[in-house]
Amino acid sequence: xxxxxxxxxxxxxxxxxxxxxxxxxxxxxxxxxxxxxxxxxxxxxxxxxxxxxxxxxxxxxxxxxxxxxxxxxxxxxxxxxxxxxxxxxxxxxxxxxxxxxxxxxxxxxxxxxxxxxxxxxxxxxxxxxxxxxxxxxxxxxxxxxxxxxxxxxxxxxxxxxxxxxxxxxxxxxxxxxxxxxxxxxxxxxxxxxxxxxxxxxxxxxxxxxxxxxxxxxxxxxxxxxxxxxxxxxxxxxxxxxxxxxxxxxxxxxxxxxxxxxxxxxxxxxxxxxxxxxxxxxxxxxxxxxxxxxxxxxxxxxxxxxxxxxxxxxxxxxxxxxxxxxxxxxxxxxxxxxxxxxxxxxxxxxxxxxxxxxxxxxxxxxxxxxxxxxxxxxxxxxxxxxxxxxxxxxxxxxxxx
Numbered sequence: 154x155x156x157x158x159x160x161x162x163x164x165x166x167x168x169x170x171x172x173x174x175x176x177x178x179x180x181x182x183x184x185x186x187x188x189x190x191x192x193x194x195x196x197x198x199x200x201x202x203x204x205x206x207x208x209x210x211x212x213x214x215x216x217x218x219x220x221x222x223x224x225x226x227x228x229x230x231x232x233x234x235x236x237x238x239x240x241x242x243x244x245x246x247x248x249x250x251x252x253x254x255x256x257x258x259x260x261x262x263x264x265x266x267x268x269x270x271x272x273x274x275x276x277x278x279x280x281x282x283x284x285x286x287x288x289x290x291x292x293x294x295x296x297x298x299x300x301x302x303x304x305x306x307x308x309x310x311x312x313x314x315x316x317x318x319x320x321x322x323x324x325x326x327x328x329x330x331x332x333x334x335x336x337x338x339x340x341x342x343x344x345x346x347x348x349x350x351x352x353x354x355x356x357x358x359x360x361x362x363x364x365x366x367x368x369x370x371x372x373x374x375x376x377x378x379x380x381x382x383x384x385x386x387x388x389x390x391x392x393x394x395x396x397x398x399x400x401x402x403x404x405x406x407x408x409x410x411x412x413x414x415x416x417x418x419x420x421x422x423x424x425x426x427x428x429x430x431x432x433x434x435x436x437x438x439x440x441x442x443x444x445x446x447x448x449x450x451x452x453x454x455x456x457x458x459x460x461x462x463x464x465x466x467x468x469x470x471x472x473x474x475x476x477x478x479x480x481x482x483x484x485x486x487x488x489x490x491x492x493x494x495x496x497x498x499x500x501x502x503x504x505x506x507x508x509x510x511x512x513x514x515x516x517x518x519x520x521x522x523x524x525x526x527x528x529x530x531x532x533x534x535x536x537x538x539x540x541x542x543x544x545x546x547x548x549x550x551x552x553x
Contacts (some may be wrong), residue, residue, distance in 0.1 A: 187230070187237045188383075189264040191257075191296075193285060194271030195248045199303030202358040203271060204229060204241050206369045209407050219243065223256040232411030236446075238418065240264070248281040254289045267297045267382045274302040274355060275338050283345050290349065297382035298351040301375065302342060305357040306365055308335030316370045322355045323374060352378050406508065409450050413504030416443040417540055421497030440500055444507060451511035467506055467529070468522030494541055501536030502529045 192200045204215050208231050219227040220234075222242070229241040242261055244252065270286060272279050290296065306314075310332055321327040328336065339355060356371030420439045441460070448455040455463075506529045513520050 187240050188266040189240045189242050189261045191242045191265045191268045192271055193244050198271045198273055200243055200271045206358045206372050225252055226257050232415055236412050236415035238415050247285055252285045258292050270300045273304045275307045277341055279345055299378050299382060300351050300353045302339055302355045305355055308332055308338055320371055354378050405451055409447055409508055412446050417497045417501040420500040421493045436496055440503055443504055447507050453511055467525040497540045498533050498536035502533035505532040
């Protein structure tokens with residue numbers, strides 16, 4: 154078989170071999186371990202609500218997705234275990250057991266990017282949490298710490314009291330507008346962290362039935378703290394999740410978009426292979442896996458023939474932007490990272506275009522190829538902006 158036949162077959166006759174694609178994905182993920190947000194806090198302190206606010210996943214999905222990883226901790230992969238962008242490590246039972254973080258440190262000390270201490274604002278009994286934090290900081294004194302003070306409404310004078318807008322807790326003067334009892338409770342918790350370099354973010358992440366607006370009160374302040382605490386690439390991806398959330402107008406998009414982001418990163422890492430053409434089968438398989446994942450989310454039956462029909466309707470192929478991203482690898486030093494970004498952006502654009510296609514099918518709309526090609530072109534540019542820092546900071550080298 155010639156070199157061209159070897160690489161042309163998966164492009165012109167795309168099929169999803171589950172074992173093959175899973176092997177490639179596992180290989181890529183082993184080179185790009187997902188960063189960990191380590192959540193430290195008592196039961197019912199608001200850790201699940203925090204994950205929900207950051208990811209858009211509902212509580213049921215988070216609960217079902219939690220997996221035990223040590224005796225005292227559970228892990229939540231976002232958006233899923235197969236396509237993981239980041240992990241949330243949730244320590245359990247603080248205040249109920251004598252927590253020893255050694256097992257968690259051994260597993261996650263290299264991947265942990267930030268320690269998020271979660272405590273109810275009106276709960277003064279936080280000594281077990283602070284003691285656990287100090288144990289962790291002995292091993293990782295450089296680990297950024299963010300203290301998220303939750304359930305602010307429990308410090309409101311009555312049920313008719315509403316959130317103060319604009320958000321007042323970014324400086325001491327405006328924070329004085331908060332109820333006096335809440336101010337005292339927040340200040341008392343800060344005193345527990347004397348001598349520890351930590352930032353504090355009061356929030357109130359509620360459900361619609363709680364009737365507080367906005368539901369994710371303080372989320373932007375939390376995102377800003379995460380931006381300051383995390384590496385540039387991860388911070389950019391987190392902040393851009395707010396752009397993703399702006400598009401989350403129904404269940405399908407809310408579920409699909411994180412998967413598109415994950416597949417985009419995976420294909421970008423595959424596209425970083427510095428030798429031209431070697432990555433084509435890998436990227437093709439990753440994009441095909443994304444197509445099947447999105448089809449499942451949108452409850453759209455799909456097989457090999459239907460996959461061909463979809464790309465025919467879109468006026469796109471797996472060769473879209475292929476020549477440019479392969480030839481750019483010939484540029485010394487900057488070629489491979491640039492190719493990685495172009496590959497990630499093309500996968501992102503393809504995913505967003507497929508979303509538009511599945512929406513049009515659900516609504517019975519007949520749209521032209523030009524319409525989908527315009528969507529692809531627009532989302533390709535957006536993908537380069539959204540994923541630039543994350544992909545450029547991912548530097549694993551996959552052998553050919």
